Amino acid sequence: MPLPGILCPTRQTASQRDSPKAWPTWPALSMQTGKAKRIKAMETIHVNSSCDEAFIHAVENESGENVSLCYQCGNCTAGCPYTDFYDIPVSQIMRLVQMGQRETVLSCRSIWLCATCESCTTRCPNNIDVATVMDVLRHMARRAGKNPEPQVKTFCDSFLASVKRHGRVFEAGLMASYMTKTGRILTDADLAPKVLPKGKLGFTPHNIVGKKEITEIFQRYNAEKNS
Amino acid sequence: MKIGVFVCHCGSNIAGTVNVGSVAEEALKLPSVAFASDTMYACSEPGQDAIIEAIKEHRLDGVVVASCSPRMHEPTFRKTVERAGLNRYMFEMANIREHVSWIGKDKDANTRKAVDLVAMAVAKLTQDRELTPKTFDINKRVLVIGGGVAGIQAALDCADGGLEVVLVEKTSSIGGKMSKLDKTFPTVDCSSCILGPKMVDVAQHPNITLYASSEVADVKGYVGNFNVSINRKATYVDWAACTGCGLCMEKCPSKKSRDVFNEEIGTTTAINIPFPQAIPKKASIDPEFCLKLTKGKCGVCEKVCPTNAIRFEQKQETAEEAVGAIITATGYDLFDYTRYEEYGGGRYADVITSLQYERLLSASGPTGGHIKRPSDGKEPKDVVFIQCVGSRDKSVDRPYCSGFCCMYTAKQAILTKDHLPESQSYVFYMDIRAPGKLYDEFTRRAMEEYGTKYIRGRVAMVYPKGDKYIVRGADTLMGAQVEVEADLVVLAVGAEAAKGAPQLAEKLRISYDAYGFYMESHPKLRPVETNTAGVFLAGSCQGPKDIPTSVGQGSAAAAKVLALFSKDQLESDPQVSVVDIKRCVGCGKCIQTCPFGAIEEMDFRGMPKANVIETICQGCGICTSTCPQGAIQLQHFTDNQILAEVNAICQQTPAQNLK
Known part of the structure; x- marks a missing residue:
């Protein structure tokens, strides 16, 4: 079972989504110095032998979406704010999933850079929850030991560890953990003068009331995963 | 003669690039023109009413409308002038839309040309005569x-x-x-x-x-x-006697005749009824393969026919x-699929046309509705459909879309899955054109419910590999070259005349x-x-x-x-050729040149003369330009009428020519 909403930044309302300022940012993006290079030209795809039907079914089962509904209009890519940083545009990822190209999809960087802003989901004319499909692919890549964007993975791990410990994220602790593990000391340091006076970055953690229950959720998840 | 001129704006179609007001003003200066005006839509009800009103008020003898092509509205305005009591041939049209406003943007030049065309129409109208159609009976x-x-x-x-x-x-x-x-x-x-x-x-x-x-x-x-x-x-069978029992087909020893109905998947007997539901259900003999007709031996069908219907001597x-x-x-006929040599149609047994595939799917077809490869009779697992074979391809002179191939390919993919649940179909397409009612839903069903893999891209080549075929094409949506191993390749051939x-x-x-x-x-x-x-x-x-x-x-x-046929009689067009008997020298050139056989020779007081059969004459005018005497004239397009137009356009003042 994926953990929707925990790996992803806060879900936003439609009005927030329409404002460019409301886009959430991944720390990983700030290390990008320019447009990502497209993955190397694809080799000839042998459709019968390389089409992994089990992969298609797994994506459909985990996401609850029917990928054959996608008719490749490209509206997801058209609205995607991250497509500049992607190695494969989201519409093409949908196509690769339709054609069962497991290896190409799970090795790509795009699924890690997706911010789950859900503009793809909002605009899909066939009501496919594309963001969830991307989320599922990220989970599958992680389970398969793929890690083309180590910093994104580290950020996610640090975030989850923080939630597990405090019941909610402890921002300063998360930053410290992320910086230590990646050595990216000055990441987003320029934001500190703006954030600190507003009390958005406390120096002590604020545990929530249901902290114990949150911890139990993690334990239950790990137990299910290991069983 | 009093002529009225009406210059149409046609909304902005004409008025956008022609100064219609000044065309009307210039027209009023022409001799014989008693009335001229411009009108927003001459063909509209108020436009036509204004023409009728002007005819009555100014007692006009003829009307010129400067507007669109006569192919569009000449019949409309002829009826209008007729309603006002004029003969319908006392009307001329100047085409200032197709011939002026739509082809030039220079408003001054357009306006001058429109004035010229109106002047020509007025000049011709002064020469026009009233004509009356004749009526004739219809064979219903x-x-x-x-x-x-x-x-x-x-x-x-x-x-x-x-x-x-x-x-x-x-x-x-x-x-x-x-x-x-x-x-x-x-x-x-x-x-x-x-x-x-x-x-x-x-x-x-x-x-x-x-x-x-x-x-x-x-x-x-x-x-x-x-x-x-x-x-x-000649069918070599007396169809009045043949009962369609099919006994002859059972006994015919010549079994190599072309099976046209089954798109030549296999062969049939020399005497055959093409399919069980044929109408008329009568046998006919293929003379190329009948042993009696080619070698003079056999005649088995003649012996077995219970009604003695065989007629080898039929002509x-x-x-x-x-x-x-x-x-x-x-x-229509099908595009010759062998022209795409890269697909191997005609060379590889398992590369077939979509219509051949229909025969394989059909329960009354040569395989009884079981999908079998023509090469070895095995059931195919992977079936590749290639669309636009002979459609939307300028290189084979077929730039048009055949319209129905997208739909029948989706249908065949669905039927393939119905016949062979373990099969997988692939469709190479350029665009899916499914604009009819429930059509797009149908192609989506092929993909969503039947799991047909649609691959957007053309196929470059098909080549055999073992007992399979490799279809190499592109998936432009993935941005990659793709290869599909196929057991059977179906070419969605386009239609041609x-x-x-x-x-x-x-x-x-x-x-x-x-x-x-x-x-x-x-x-x-x-x-x-x-x-x-x-x-x-x-x-x-x-x-x-x-x-x-x-x-x-x-x-x-x-x-x-x-x-x-709701009328008992039709009106003939009076715009036909008429012979001036005094001028005709009976040379017969018009008789030879008429493409419709509408002119015959007749005897006029012992002299040969040409005579036009009015109901056959189509008014093409070839005879009038052939006649050395100018004796045969096409009504409504006489030499005098056409020369009046020529004079109108050539007789210009030097000042006008300098413009």
């Missing part, structure tokens, strides 16, 4: 050429409307392409179940005379009175039919386009009419069409014929 019988679904529908609708119908079909059974189909999109209902009853209706309808194995040899005459000769090919016969209207429904379509068009005197498809009178407003009065079109002879559209056109053409 109709000829339908082609017994496909469009022709069948047209014949049945005409017959139900009480007309006598002559239906001519080239092959030995009606049914056309539709009779070869297994199922039809988008409802997947059985083709022969819906077509069969209509075919039986044709056979049983008391008003329909069916000529199968026959072709139209010649067409003479004109609307209301055509004379048609029909070649009835082609000609039948004559008189009709008043003709519906052409000659359909039926063989012999141009020759038939010449017999019918109708026009056809660069690809041999017949031209309709107007692509939107007269889709089943031709520019030859009394000849109508239905179905794919006009351009590729699916079954619903063909049936719709069959009914539409029938409705046109019924409307034409």
Whole structure:
């Protein structure tokens, strides 16, 4: 079972989504110095032998979406704010999933850079929850030991560890953990003068009331995963 | 003479690039012009009322309308002037839209040209004479050429409307392409179940005379009175005696005859009934393969036939039919798929056409409805469909879309899964064109419910590998070259004009386009009419069409014929040639040159003279330019009328020429 909403930044309302300022940012993006290079030209795809039907079914089962509904209009890519940083545009990822190209999809960087802003989901004319499909692919890549964007993975791990410990994220602790593990000391340091006076970055953690229950959720998840 | 000139704005179509006001002002300065004005839409009801009012108020003798092409509105305005009490030929049209406003942007130059065209029209009108049409009787019988679904529908609708119908079909059974189909999109209902009853209706309808194995040899005459000769090919069987029992087919030892009905998947017997539901269900002999006709030996069919219907000595016969209207429904043929050598059609046994695949799917086909590869009879697992084979490809001179291939390919992919649940279908396509009712939903079903893999891209080559075929193409959506291993490759061949379509068009005197498809009178407003009065079109002879559209056109053409025949008499066009008997020297050149045989020699007080048969003359004017004496003149286009126009445009002041 994926953990929707925990790996992803806060879900936003439609009005927030329409404002460019409301886009959430991944720390990983700030290390990008320019447009990502497209993955190397694809080799000839042998459709019968390389089409992994089990992969298609797994994506459909985990996401609850029917990928054959996608008719490749490209509206997801058209609205995607991250497509500049992607190695494969989201519409093409949908196509690769339709054609069962497991290896190409799970090795790509795009699924890690997706911010789950859900503009793809909002605009899909066939009501496919594309963001969830991307989320599922990220989970599958992680389970398969793929890690083309180590910093994104580290950020996610640090975030989850923080939630597990405090019941909610402890921002300063998360930053410290992320910086230590990646050595990216000055990441987003320029934001500190703006954030600190507003009390958005406390120096002590604020545990929530249901902290114990949150911890139990993690334990239950790990137990299910290991069983 | 008092002439009124009306200059039309046509909204902004003309007024946008022509100063219509000053055209009207200039027109008023012309001699004989008593009234001139500009009008927003001359063809509209207020526009026509204004013309009628001006005719009455100013006691006009003739009217010039400067507007669009006479092909559009000449009949409209002729009726208008007639309503005001003028003869309908006391009207001229100056085309200042197609000939002026739509082709030039220079407003001053356009305005000058419009003034010139109006001056020409006025000059001709001063020479025009009143003409009166004559009436003639109509023969209320109709000829339908082609017994496909469009022709069948047209014949049945005409017959139900009480007309006598002559239906001519080239092959030995009606049914056309539709009779070869297994199922039809988008409802997947059985083709022969819906077509069969209509075919039986044709056979049983008391008003329909069916000529199968026959072709139209010649067409003479004109609307209301055509004379048609029909070649009835030798079938070597007396169809009046043949009961269609099929005993001859069972016993015929020559089994290598071309099985045209099954698209030459396998062969058939030399004497055969093409398919069980054939109408008429009569046997015919293929003279190329009959042992009796080629070698003089055998004659088994003659011995077994219980009704003694075999006639080895039969010859082609000609039948004559008189009709008043003709519906052409000659359909289409398939693109020659072997022209794409890279697909291997014709070289590889398992690369077949979509229509051959229909025969494999059909329960009455050569495999009894089991999908088997032609090469080894095995059931295929991976089936690749290649679309646009002979469609949308300028390199093979087929730039047009055949329209129905996307749909039948989706249908065949669905049927493949129904027949062979373990199979996987792939479709290489450029675009999916599914604009009909429930059509797009149908192609989506092929993908979503039947798991057909649609791959957007063309195929570069097909080559054998072991007992399979590698289909190499592109998936432009993934941005990659792809290869699919196929057991069977089906080419979605496009439609092209039926063989012999141009020759038939010449017999019918109708026009056809660069690809041999017949031209309709107007692509939107007269889709089943031709520019030859009394000849109508239905179905794919006009351009590729699916079954619903063909049936719709069959009914539409029938409705046109019924409307034409709702009168007992027709008016002939008085714009025909007339001989000035005093000038005619009887040289006979006009008789030789007339393409319609409308001029005959007659004796006038012992001298030979030309005589025009008015009902046959089409008003083409070739005779008038041939006559050395100027004795034969085309009414409404006489030498004097045309010279008046020439004078109007050439007699300009030097100042005008300097502009």
